[in-house]
Amino acid sequence: MASSTVIAKTDVTLAWIDKHTEPVEPEQYGPLSAQFMPVMVNELSRRQRRAKQEALAKEKALQRLHTAEQMTTLGQLAAGIAHELNNAIGVVNSKTERMQQDLLQLLEELHPEVSGYFDVGLMQGQAVSSSEVRRIAKRFQRDYRLDRDTAKQLARALSDNPVPESWLSDPSKALKYWGMGRDLHDLKIAARHTVGIVKSVKQLGRTDGEPDELLDINDTINKALALLQSDLRRVSVRMQPAVLPLIKGASTEYVQIWSNILKNACDALQQTDAPNINIQTKFVNQRILVTIANNGPEIDEPTRRKIFQPNFTTKKGGLSFGLGLGLSIVKRIVSEIGALLPLRAMRLAPSFASSYQ
Template sequence: MQETCLADLQNLEVFTDVPADQLQWLFDNSTCFDLQPGEFIFEEGDPVDRMFIILSGDLELYRLQSNNKASVAIFHKGNITGLLPFSRATVAMGYCQALSTAKVMACFKENLKELIVRHYELTQALVHVMTSRVREFTELAQQGEKMMALGKLSAGLAHELNNPAAAIVRSSSSLKSHLKSIPDVFKELISLNIQKEEIDLIHGTLVSAVSNPNRPHLTMLQRNELEDEVSDWLDEHEIRDAADMAENFVAFGILAKDLDEFNSHLPEGHLQSVLTWTNNSLITEQMVADIQEASKRIADLVGAVKIYTHMDGGGDKSFVDLHSGIRNTLAMMQYKIKKSGITVIEDFDASLPLIKALPGELNQVWTNIIDNATDVLDGQQQATLTIKTRKDHNDVHVYITDNGPGIPKDKQARIFDPFFTTKAIGKGTGLGLDVVSRIVKQHNGSVSVSSEPGKTEFMICFPINN
């Protein structure tokens, strides 16, 4: 068993340039053991106190995110995990489980101290493993963070698109059914002996009702009172479908006094046919307007996505409007904001100049900070998110403030550290604010946070002449 372990250790590519006596020391100060499929060498939360060298078999490192398994890496023969020289890790951030029968060698933390002092080439090889691992894990975790953010945005966007899409389907179906009744109404109307003056009156009333841009905004009580008045007038004149007509007429600003004037210019017996035709025309107009409004909502959302992702841009910095990026980010996250019952206050400086930046990168900044704020505000009474912009000499400042419980003082200094998170296990990767910090620094800016119960404020500063 021991000879096999030592032979396997000597044949690993990672130790190609390590002298034999140093590998002998590593072997003498380590323990070899076998793993069966499904067994763990460590679990999330375990102390990081050993270095594990995979001599044979396959192991998987994974994390749990929202109770779902998220694979981080697959370890094969020659891979090393666990504690490495100069590593500051103290607690395991995931689970490492055997996928097949495996042989592993473990070296405890106490022995690594002697390794660093006495064995330079061996330490050098292990430090190279550590730097490669940090780089690979960071890239994977950052990609995972982006995918999580994309998933949240996609879910919200799907919900936002579903409402207007359903409205279009509903309105178009109703419009199709409604149009089937038009020939009968037209036949009834055209059979009347209507003078030119009466035709002009009908035409003028319709044009005025449809094209009036200044219809008053009515409260529910005001609208009910006016509908009752119109309905009573229609009942008095024995008009069929009075209730439906009343609701539609009031929506387009046709009131009881207008109907009096209408009636005074029409010969007896014409009123029912004319009002039915008028009502049908207004219904058609309203349905088309509903479809148009829903279509515009979809177009606006698609436009917001296009700007948010900067689909038409390349990789070069361009002059961008910070307000546009923030508003498009809010549009992307509207579903989550509404679902959490959050009031958003925009306090934007209209004179803010454009700054030279990468729009897609800046949108990641807004997304990560706003997403964190919505998480802490979820379910809180009178939850408020305030976004403020100001110009300060040669810089622009963006303040994103929430009235949540705040960040504990002992954690504020580490809030931008990679993999550090205040969220529960599985709720975050700890890379969101690290991404924010790197992007802001990439733009020669700065980001800071101040927090106390009831007020957490992120201040992002960008130079105007970047």
């Protein structure tokens, strides 16, 4: 009895056996059924493997199609939001420039003696991490006999440089005007970064973005840390940068990746005593590896499986409500730059993915 129908696409030689076929050396190899069984098992196994591969390929194709549809719809919505944000940030950007000019003019006219402090903050901002601030502050306390708070403020303002005599004579005044300059410096950086974010959000449902500069990954991480200064005030951040090769890409998009992950980590650490975030970069096997880890609680498995889905968020209320777009944007950017996917969560907080490789 035939068990299957075979249609050959080319000329073939067909061989078959039936119940009248004589077994070959049955004394040594057993009856016909025993001799033919390995052939049958091998063929069935081969067909099963092929069917499984085809099913997996079909499932992946459907997933890609579903993701493409989601991202296209999300991209259309995001483009509308981005248009409105672009108008608003344009006003912020222009007013910031005007404010800078007016403040510089006022200080030169009314308080020329403090304009130098303002200029330091405006030009440099705060370029040191919280761990570096603590180290430098201890040296300032010892060398200049300062109290702890003043030493920390001066460490933020002057990094590891010697403290000028003018700053030591009236540190409160110097730090006050330095802080004004720093805040304006941060406002300008945030405004420029937001312009880049708006551009990136417009690309949410598209894949035609073009890298346009050579950059150092460590620099993009430091820019993200600068943007999140207010969120990181109570968090101890430790940065362990390696010497990395320059790569071609859009700086704004990399800053967006780190900003989203670090902001999520900050939110996850709100209930953690002595919160800390460790950032490490390496160059291994011709790949750049960035590890961000924190000491917050782990995320539950059902939530972990959804963290990269558009519109999924666990931030439902209060000042930390979320739109569910952050990690979707991260995944899109990482996919486009050709990094390893899927992103592998290492330690995850209950509400926010906070550590990835």
